[in-house]
Amino acid sequence: MPFRPQNPSPESNPSPSPTKRRTTTGWSDLWAKSPKSLNQVFFAMPLPSHTKSQTLVSTVDRTLLLSDETLLRILSKLPDSQSLSNSLVCKRWLNLQGRLARSIKVLDWGLVESGRLIERFPNLTHVDLSRSSVVSPRNSGILLHHDDLSLHLSAGFSPIRRILEESLLSVDVIDRGLRLLAGGCPNLSKLVVVGASEVGLVSVAEECSILQELELHRCSDDALRGIVGCRNLQILKLVGCVEGFYSELVSDIGLTILAQGCKRLVRLELSGCEGSFDGIKAIGQCCQMLEELTLCDHRMDGGWLAGLSYCENLKTLRLQSCRTIDSNPGPDEHLGSCPALESLYMQKSHLRDKIGMRALFLVCQTVKDIMIKNCWGLEDHIFSTAIFCRRVRFLSLEGSSLLTTQGLELVLLSWQELQSLQVTSCKSIRDSEISPDLATLFSSLKDLKWRPNTKTLLAASLAGSGMGRKGGRFFKRA
Structure with missing residues (x-):
């Protein structure tokens, strides 16, 4: 509440004579007489928004209460993806995060x-x-x-x-x-x-x-x-x-x-x-x-x-x-x-x-x-x-374009302990050339991955669609 000094009553304080100069009451006199009233004036004054936030919000770093060893244990539990952001918090975290790097x-x-x-x-x-x-x-x-x-x-680099x-x-x-x-x-x-x-x-x-x-x-x-x-x-x-x-x-x-x-x-x-x-x-x-x-x-x-x-x-x-x-x-x-x-x-x-x-x-x-x-x-x-x-149990062939089905069969039938076979991207190995003995071997394997070429797979996936006939169905001479 704003402070307003009250006028004294005529009985208690008669009016001064015209020859005397009236003195005004200063803020220092008011503070000496009634400090509590002045405090009420101060807290009643409107404050700017930024000053109010600085006064009311505390910015104390709570991690300062933790020792380096304790904070290191906490930071070590965080995922590695957060290490960069953790090091940017403050100088202390930067040093601690560096101690964690291996x-x-x-x-x-x-x-x-x-x-x-x-x-x-x-x-x-x-x-x-x-x-x-x-x-x-x-x-x-x-x-x-x-x-x-x-x-x-x-631009002008030396010989390679x-x-x-x-x-x-x-x-x-x-x-x-x-x-x-x-x-x-x-x-x-x-x-x-x-x-x-x-x-x-x-x-x-x-x-x-x-x-x-x-x-x-x-x-x-x-x-x-x-x-x-x-x-x-x-x-x-x-x-x-x-x-x-x-x-x-x-x-x-x-x-x-x-x-x-x-x-x-x-x-x-x-x-x-x-x-x-x-x-x-x-x-x-x-x-x-x-x-x-x-x-x-x-x-x-x-x-x-x-x-x-x-x-x-x-x-x-x-x-x-x-x-x-x-x-x-x-x-x-x-x-x-x-x-x-x-x-x-x-x-x-x-x-x-x-x-x-x-x-x-x-x-x-x-x-x-x-x-x-x-x-x-x-x-x-x-x-x-x-x-x-x-003693071969596992064979993996990839990208062997010169190897044929007959050459593969000759070796596979001699390996009595073969259990797993993977053949991928070997264009000279064809399904149509698989013999009954090789087919029997395939049926006894525990693991078989057979992708010798993409042409065979493509023909199987397009079976019945009418495609793959060299254009005979779709393109006819007039």
Whole structure:
């Protein structure tokens, strides 16, 4: 209520004489006499809407009452899709969310070299440095992809054989970044890096004692000396030469160094690597825990297949994008076999050499699963050498356009333990050529996927519709 001072009564306060000046009452006098009344005036005054909201609404952060450990446990229960939005709440949440991160793909090498990567994410266990190792113009409209690597090219790029070599960071820069990373992430268990040397890899082996998975691109024999100290390494991928990107040499020397230093390997992938019987033999003798071996675009010398017999515990063999299997496997008595081998996978490889394919099936004669996908040159007389594998239970054929029904039947009838069969996109295999014996075999299988070509399926689906008669019904000459 507004305050109004009352006029005094004439009896109690006679009117002043005309010679005296009347004094007015100030706000300070009113405050001294009646502070409660002034408070009523203040709270009765209308306030602007924004002032009223600031006065009545509290903005206290309730999470400040929680310790970092408690808040970390809460944030760890949230889905990964919310990690970005959580880090934008405040600086404290940004730091806590960084402590929860375990895996990262670095796009800017400056983040590693400045130390901000370790400061921002102190508990990393999986680090991928492959993309940040390449310097390319961001404003270029030419983008080149290879597996997980993306590279922007300038308008006047050099010949294709040197595309990636000129765009990679120097070896000294990469080694310096690896030393900083290894010193700040002692719990590192997986690392992907391009163009590292022995110096940088030695620091990783010394500081990261629990490193279990390593992927080295543009790797050489000398660089492999740096991973000898990785005693707990179990999964290793070596990329030596990639045509059109870079070229490095991994030979029997590097494979021998690798075998003697990393004896606990379980999975090994060799991509664009050279070698021979000696290198594969060393791996088989030293890495006795090796269960899976992948050869991608191998440049092995003739006779390397005989070295597989020393891999006594090998269970899976993969051949991907290989231009040849073995140019000179040697006599059968020197090949031997892999006693524990269970699976053989061939994908996007050339299978035109009958001698090399025969040697491969002899070495893999104990295999139970065979998968051949999008390979070239697999004809009847080449596929017939698979008769040596008499324990096959599962066969998958896809994209074998030269293989006929007769060639498939010859091998399938020799496999007494066959249980599952998948045939897709093999245009030379036709339903009309299935013999009674092959039909009987199909009826005894536990699993059958029969899609040899789309023409047969199309004719079956259009039966009775009148289509598929070369236009005789719909188009007649006048």
